[in-house]
Amino acid sequence: MLKQLILLFSTTLYFTFHSFAQKAYSPKAENFEHSIITPKTITELKKGHYLIDFGKAYFGTLQIQTSQKQGKKLIIDLGEKLNDQNRIDKKPGGYINYCRIKLDQIPNHELIDIAIPEKYLPRRSAVSAPKEFQEVIPFRYCEIQNLQIPIESIKINLKALHYSFNDHKSSFTSSDTILNQIWDLCKHTIKATSFTGYYIDGHRERKPYEADAFINQLSHYCVDTNYDIAQNTNQYFIDNPTWPTEWILHTAKLFYTDYLYSGDTKYLKENYEKLKARSLIALEREDGLISTSSLVSGDSLHKTIGFKKVNTQIKDIVDWPAVERNNFQFKPYNTVVNAFYYENLSMLSLIASTIGKKDEANFYLEKAKKLKESYNDVFFDEKLGIYKDGEEASHYSLHANFFSLAMGLVPKEHTKTVIEFIKEKEMSCSVYGAQYLLETLLQHYESEYALQLITETKKTRSWWNMIEAGSTMTMEVWDKKYKENLDWNHAWGTAPLNIITRNLWGIKPTSAGFKIAEIKPQLHNLKYSTIKVPTLKGEIIATYNLDKDGNLSYEFEIPNNMTAIFHSIKNYQILYNGFKINDGKIELTPGKHSLIELRNKSK
Numbered sequence: 373m374l375k376q377l378i379l380l381f382s383t384t385l386y387f388t389f390h391s392f393a394q395k396a397y398s399p400k401a402e403n404f405e406h407s408i409i410t411p412k413t414i415t416e417l418k419k420g421h422y423l424i425d426f427g428k429a430y431f432g433t434l435q436i437q438t439s440q441k442q443g444k445k446l447i448i449d450l451g452e453k454l455n456d457q458n459r460i461d462k463k464p465g466g467y468i469n470y471c472r473i474k475l476d477q478i479p480n481h482e483l484i485d486i487a488i489p490e491k492y493l494p495r496r497s498a499v500s501a502p503k504e505f506q507e508v509i510p511f512r513y514c515e516i517q518n519l520q521i522p523i524e525s526i527k528i529n530l531k532a533l534h535y536s537f538n539d540h541k542s543s544f545t546s547s548d549t550i551l552n553q554i555w556d557l558c559k560h561t562i563k564a565t566s567f568t569g570y571y572i573d574g575h576r577e578r579k580p581y582e583a584d585a586f587i588n589q590l591s592h593y594c595v596d597t598n599y600d601i602a603q604n605t606n607q608y609f610i611d612n613p614t615w616p617t618e619w620i621l622h623t624a625k626l627f628y629t630d631y632l633y634s635g636d637t638k639y640l641k642e643n644y645e646k647l648k649a650r651s652l653i654a655l656e657r658e659d660g661l662i663s664t665s666s667l668v669s670g671d672s673l674h675k676t677i678g679f680k681k682v683n684t685q686i687k688d689i690v691d692w693p694a695v696e697r698n699n700f701q702f703k704p705y706n707t708v709v710n711a712f713y714y715e716n717l718s719m720l721s722l723i724a725s726t727i728g729k730k731d732e733a734n735f736y737l738e739k740a741k742k743l744k745e746s747y748n749d750v751f752f753d754e755k756l757g758i759y760k761d762g763e764e765a766s767h768y769s770l771h772a773n774f775f776s777l778a779m780g781l782v783p784k785e786h787t788k789t790v791i792e793f794i795k796e797k798e799m800s801c802s803v804y805g806a807q808y809l810l811e812t813l814l815q816h817y818e819s820e821y822a823l824q825l826i827t828e829t830k831k832t833r834s835w836w837n838m839i840e841a842g843s844t845m846t847m848e849v850w851d852k853k854y855k856e857n858l859d860w861n862h863a864w865g866t867a868p869l870n871i872i873t874r875n876l877w878g879i880k881p882t883s884a885g886f887k888i889a890e891i892k893p894q895l896h897n898l899k900y901s902t903i904k905v906p907t908l909k910g911e912i913i914a915t916y917n918l919d920k921d922g923n924l925s926y927e928f929e930i931p932n933n934m935t936a937i938f939h940s941i942k943n944y945q946i947l948y949n950g951f952k953i954n955d956g957k958i959e960l961t962p963g964k965h966s967l968i969e970l971r972n973k974s975k
């Protein structure tokens with residue numbers, strides 16, 4: 373207890389005597405790019421009236437150049453969605469974007485970027501692109517009316533704004549065309565939503581939130597090696613925490629994940645004391661569990677965390693929107709918050725160890741062990757073999773169980789009943805909850821079921837439903853019926869991208885900067901797949917084939933200065949570069965490697 377007080381006191385002193393480096397992390401204009409997107413199709417609706425489809429939505433402006441004089445005022449509509457008449461939907465609902473612009477004249481031969489009227493821009497935007505750039509909105513379609521000159525004499529482009537992005541560093545294909553389209557949807561979302569240089573929650577607010585940013589970060593790291601956006605966003609959160617309890621508890625993992633991919637300890641060292649404050653350790657009761665129920669506005673903890681507004685309320689969120697909580701029964705001491713708290717303690721132990729604070733690493737590790745014991749004593753129902761929503765709760769939600777499993781709180785002997793319960797509940801969570809649901813299923817080798825959830829085509833809680841609705845970026849929620857004011861450009865819906873890379877293919881760093889990589893594939897019944905995964909040391913390139921006899925063949929290309937450890941999850945005989953191997957764990961050095969897992973020959 374004394375040591376805990378000392379740690380809390382040192383954190384408070386840090387915040388008292390150290391000022392924030394406000395805006396030191398602002399994105400720089402030179403790190404942004406414009407992509408000129410040409411029309412995929414141009415359809416004449418009637419004389420002088422055309423519909424232009426750019427193929428995918430981007431955040432951008434319209435660029436026009438004519439070779440003849442247009443004497444009449446042009447009416448231009450921009451939008452993300454079409455209506456049933458194959459016209460831009462002018463009343464799309466929610467925050468699906470629509471904009472009308474009237475142009476009096478277009479100078480001959482001059483390339484012009486059309487400004488977006490202010491009334492179509494979000495009313496509240498916490499962050500924005502550098503002032504050197506025009507304001508942008510998301511759109512895929514353009515309608516032009518009153519065109520008096522031939523359509524061939526006018527050049528019309530979508531001028532997209534985004535952060536520096538290398539399209540060629542990553543790729544994925546497989547025998548499942550639905551899976552491929554979902555991966556492409558997610559990759560495009562990561563690129564297209566980067567227009568502020570921060571991980572934002574979509575067009576409506578354009579604000580960073582920790583949980584949104586974490587999923588965005590994982591997916592971004594799977595397609596590019598530009599880590600500036602993550603580092604800008606993480607530093608933004610140090611100055612601007614958000615109100616949900618679990619979002620605050622994402623802060624340490626945002627920083628540690630960046631360290632694993634970038635190999636840079638700078639941000640861990642500079643922000644360690646602040647990350648300790650975000651652990652919410654001050655809320656512990658005797659048995660190690662935490663609750664925010666007693667917190668009031670202006671509490672000293674609020675100031676220590678970094679809230680600028682004294683009336684900010686910290687509240688448990690579980691999932692969002694509220695309809696996606698699977699009827700979670702809120703109690704002062706609940707499973708979801710304490711699952712995140714357990715993970716946070718474990719994460720702080722890793723961070724402390726990384727920056728050479730061994731005593732504090734042990735301190736947090738011991739606290740995590742104590743919490744795990746209390747967690748199972750208080751929340752686990754021995755009779756049913758699953759977790760209830762909270763202390764004195766009578767309800768058993770999907771979230772109480774998949775978060776318990778995801779954070780490593782379920783003893784091995786109870787894993788089976790928890791997984792059975794999770795599978796009964798299907799996808800009764802949001803696109804945010806899906807990140808942790810899919811992750812924990814694959815951590816426990818439930819690849820068949822995880823793939824089924826990702827590639828679902830008949831239910832609204834699916835990524836295919838987003839594609840069918842017409843969105844080319846992942847949506848804020850599964851469908852409009854779950855949240856009326858949804859937007860169509862929310863990167864916290866990109867879980868499949870990082871799940872495919874990090875869990876289905878099982879490629880992730882196990883030491884900082886990808887010095888050591890793990891490759892632990894569980895591609896189930898996919899007939900073939902290829903993947904290219906970016907790292908600072910180069911790309912990991914892999915191919916997979918399943919033959920008619922059930923043998924699994926792999927080809928790997930490992931970049932220089934990296935060791936990759938291949939893990940076989942099957943009890944098959946392995947041929948490695950033509951030699952029989954009995955160990956299911958093989959070290960792959962830089963260069964090319966061939967592996968075959970022989971189904972009918974067990975080790």
